[in-house]
Amino acid sequence: MSARPLASPAPAPAAPRAPGSGESQVQRALKKLGLARDIDFALYLPLRYEDETRIAQLAHVRDGEHAQVEGTIVDSEVVFRPRRQLIATLDDGSDTCQLRFFNFYPSQQKQLAPGSRVRARGEVRGGFVGRTMLHPVIKAAGTALPLALTPVYATTAGLAQPVLRRAVQAGLARTPLEELIPAELLPHNAWTLRAALEFLHHPTPDVALAALEDRSHPAWQRLKADELLAQQLSQLEARRAREAQRAPVLRAGTGDGSLHARLLAALPFSPTGAQARADREIAADLAHRQPMHRLLQGDVGSGKTLVAALAAARCIDAGFQCALMAPTEILASQHFGKLVGWLDPLLAAQGRRVAWLTGSQKKRERDAMAAAVESGEAALVVGTHAVISEKVRFQRLALAIVDEQHRFGVAQRLALRGKASEGGDGMQALEPHLLMMSATPIPRTLAMSYYADLDVSTLDELPPGRTPVVTKLLAEHRRDEVIARIHGQIQQGRQVYWVCPLIEESEAVDLRNATATRDELADALGETVRVGLLHSRMPTAEKQAVMADFSAGTLQVLVSTTVIEVGVDVPNASLMVIEHSERFGLSQLHQLRGRVGRGAAASACVLLYAPGDSGRVGQAAKARLTAMVETADGFEIARRDLDIRGPGEFLGARQSGAPLLRFADLGTDQRLLEWARDLAPQLLDRHADQAHRHVDRWLGTRAEFLKA
Ligand code: ADP
Ligand code: MG
Numbered sequence: 001m002s003a004r005p006l007a008s009p010a011p012a013p014a015a016p017r018a019p020g021s022g023e024s025q026v027q028r029a030l031k032k033l034g035l036a037r038d039i040d041f042a043l044y045l046p047l048r049y050e051d052e053t054r055i056a057q058l059a060h061v062r063d064g065e066h067a068q069v070e071g072t073i074v075d076s077e078v079v080f081r082p083r084r085q086l087i088a089t090l091d092d093g094s095d096t097c098q099l100r101f102f103n104f105y106p107s108q109q110k111q112l113a114p115g116s117r118v119r120a121r122g123e124v125r126g127g128f129v130g131r132t133m134l135h136p137v138i139k140a141a142g143t144a145l146p147l148a149l150t151p152v153y154a155t156t157a158g159l160a161q162p163v164l165r166r167a168v169q170a171g172l173a174r175t176p177l178e179e180l181i182p183a184e185l186l187p188h189n190a191w192t193l194r195a196a197l198e199f200l201h202h203p204t205p206d207v208a209l210a211a212l213e214d215r216s217h218p219a220w221q222r223l224k225a226d227e228l229l230a231q232q233l234s235q236l237e238a239r240r241a242r243e244a245q246r247a248p249v250l251r252a253g254t255g256d257g258s259l260h261a262r263l264l265a266a267l268p269f270s271p272t273g274a275q276a277r278a279d280r281e282i283a284a285d286l287a288h289r290q291p292m293h294r295l296l297q298g299d300v301g302s303g304k305t306l307v308a309a310l311a312a313a314r315c316i317d318a319g320f321q322c323a324l325m326a327p328t329e330i331l332a333s334q335h336f337g338k339l340v341g342w343l344d345p346l347l348a349a350q351g352r353r354v355a356w357l358t359g360s361q362k363k364r365e366r367d368a369m370a371a372a373v374e375s376g377e378a379a380l381v382v383g384t385h386a387v388i389s390e391k392v393r394f395q396r397l398a399l400a401i402v403d404e405q406h407r408f409g410v411a412q413r414l415a416l417r418g419k420a421s422e423g424g425d426g427m428q429a430l431e432p433h434l435l436m437m438s439a440t441p442i443p444r445t446l447a448m449s450y451y452a453d454l455d456v457s458t459l460d461e462l463p464p465g466r467t468p469v470v471t472k473l474l475a476e477h478r479r480d481e482v483i484a485r486i487h488g489q490i491q492q493g494r495q496v497y498w499v500c501p502l503i504e505e506s507e508a509v510d511l512r513n514a515t516a517t518r519d520e521l522a523d524a525l526g527e528t529v530r531v532g533l534l535h536s537r538m539p540t541a542e543k544q545a546v547m548a549d550f551s552a553g554t555l556q557v558l559v560s561t562t563v564i565e566v567g568v569d570v571p572n573a574s575l576m577v578i579e580h581s582e583r584f585g586l587s588q589l590h591q592l593r594g595r596v597g598r599g600a601a602a603s604a605c606v607l608l609y610a611p612g613d614s615g616r617v618g619q620a621a622k623a624r625l626t627a628m629v630e631t632a633d634g635f636e637i638a639r640r641d642l643d644i645r646g647p648g649e650f651l652g653a654r655q656s657g658a659p660l661l662r663f664a665d666l667g668t669d670q671r672l673l674e675w676a677r678d679l680a681p682q683l684l685d686r687h688a689d690q691a692h693r694h695v696d697r698w699l700g701t702r703a704e705f706l707k708a
Pocket of ligand 1: 269271303304
């Protein structure tokens with residue numbers, strides 16, 4: 001442990017310059033904290049505060065309390081028990097207290113010489129040698145006391161607290177902080193932004209600290225309102241920018257001869273009410289000149305693929321092409337299999353078909369597919385991101401469907417948007433309609449906040465005839481019981497998934513590897529049971545062969561890594577075993593569980609967990625596993641996942657591209673969020689200039705990113 005500075009902090013020395021960089025160490029450190037513009041400093045709020053506004057009487061300070069005391073050093077010595085240390089005794093007239101320092105400078109020793117009067121601040125601890133302050137901050141006695149609490153900011157290496165404090169103070173003083181929101185539009189009795197920020201950096205000592213901590217103080221309320229408003233404004237702008245764009249108008253009839261009608265007639269089931277509603281919502285969007293920007297969200301098994309197929313059919317009926325892109329080859333090929341089965345027989349009459357495009361295809365095959373896309377023979381193209389490769393030119397792309405959209409980056413989404421205009425011939429300057437699909441429902445507040453520029457269709461109803469999956473938690477050492485269960489399922493003609501978290505033995509992490517697990521299971525289950533293995537490092541062809549064997553029922557048990565997480569659809573599988581389930585994320589567990597319970601058979605999910613060295617699983621892991629046992633509702637799971645992880649991780653930085661909220665908390669600030677949502681259009685319409693400045697103040701250069 002290093003000693004705290006003994007003397008009151010001297011003015012910062014001129015910061016050392018890195019050779020040739022022209023940027024000081026301090027500037028670099030500030031940049032690292034995201035502090036560049038004056039407003040960035042003003043919005044950089046303290047982590048906590050220290051109270052240097054009063055001098056306490058030692059006799060009134062309780063053990064364990066932080067206090068500032070002032071008095072005379074009556075004794076000072078360097079002792080060696082057990083380590084070299086400086087012990088000075090301070091007497092403030094009411095009581096005495098030892099000040100102890102390991103590692104100290106001679107200057108400090110001098111400052112604490114008997115007879116000097118000093119001010120010491122730190123935690124007062126009781127002890128059998130008397131009361132002690134370990135490494136207190138020492139200042140000269142008698143200097144004026146500050147009137148406000150002292151802010152403590154989060155800092156980084158090479159940036160001392162006092163230097164940062166002064167930089168923040170200077171930025172705050174320089175920023176104009178003029179009011180950009182007309183007073184009549186602010187919540188009743190709102191503080192001004194200037195007053196709120198001044199207060200939060202330097203609160204008066206009489207403030208109720210709890211109101212600062214839970215951010216319910218009016219100063220915090222004002223700040224959070226502004227932040228939420230900036231977020232709403234920037235998304236509203238993004239929405240309006242999009243609405244200024246043009247997409248092909250898809251307004252085909254759904255009469256008997258249409259592909260849409262023939263698809264519905266050919267299905268062995270009828271759409272659920274939720275699917276029909278989503279289909280209508282999409283149809284309404286497609287009929288507009290503005291590109292659709294819609295998220296189709298629905299729990300695992302809710303039947304998103306059919307909604308996608310119906311949308312594709314509408315697009316094809318209108319004389320255009322549709323593309324469906326999925327993040328992994330397995331997922332894409334599952335979609336392809338379904339869509340080919342549904343649509344190819346119907347398209348054949350028109351001499352058209354569903355094409356398949358992926359990076360792992362043989363060049364000849366891929367070229368042939370690309371040619372079919374370019375000629376328009378391919379009415380629908382399904383594949384991985386190969387679909388948006390430069391070499392693929394669409395004849396008339398009007399609708400792009402993206403599954404698990406959060407797995408694609410901003411660049412890929414932009415590339416997709418450029419794919420329509422390639423068609424030339426009336427397609428110039430047009431953008432495709434965009435339908436995104438996600439099996440991780442987004443809780444309402446999150447959608448309102450981060451996806452305000454998105455329209456959402458929700459499949460809140462599962463197709464009939466599903467039996468709920470029973471979820472069981474089992475400690476790792478009860479594997480034998482699981483093996484018995486697997487036998488039971490196989491005897492009934494059912495199939496089983498066994499999911500492992502890693503593919504290869506790693507010394508660092510003691511996880512069973514999938515290969516070993518496969519062998520072990522094959523041993524335990526005996527020769528009559530066929531156990532397959534699927535992991536991400538296998539060549540694509542091999543993966544597809546294994547999946548095909550499992551789909552066909554040739555394999556009864558499939559050991560895999562999380563490659564089966566999304567989309568895999570084998571209705572005969574009725575048991576899912578997840579090893580080391582404590583290591584998986586909640587949404588991921590829910591996705592995995594969604595692989596079973598897809599048919600009419602009663603299904604189960606066994607979560608095997610391995611307690612840590614402490615004999616227990618961690619807090620967060622426990623919360624995840626408990627949620628899995630308690631609910632199978634994807635929306636409830638998503639809500640709890642958000643609770644456990646917070647919005648940052650829940651959304652994933654890539655998914656949103658949107659800057660995360662720093663101050664507002666969607667859990668507690670829903671009313672402010674609603675206020676911001678209602679105000680944003682008024683402000684943008686009536687005070688556009690102020691609205692832009694407000695967004696710039698809060699988001700700066702990051703605002704541009706949002707429009708992607
Ligand atoms: P997800 O929303 O998880 O992508 P899928 O689209 O894979 O779900 O659908 C899950 C299963 O339900 C598939 O086998 C699909 O064919 C079937 N399905 C979809 N819609 C219905 C429906 N309306 N009635 C009966 N089964 C349906
Ligand atoms: Mg799916």
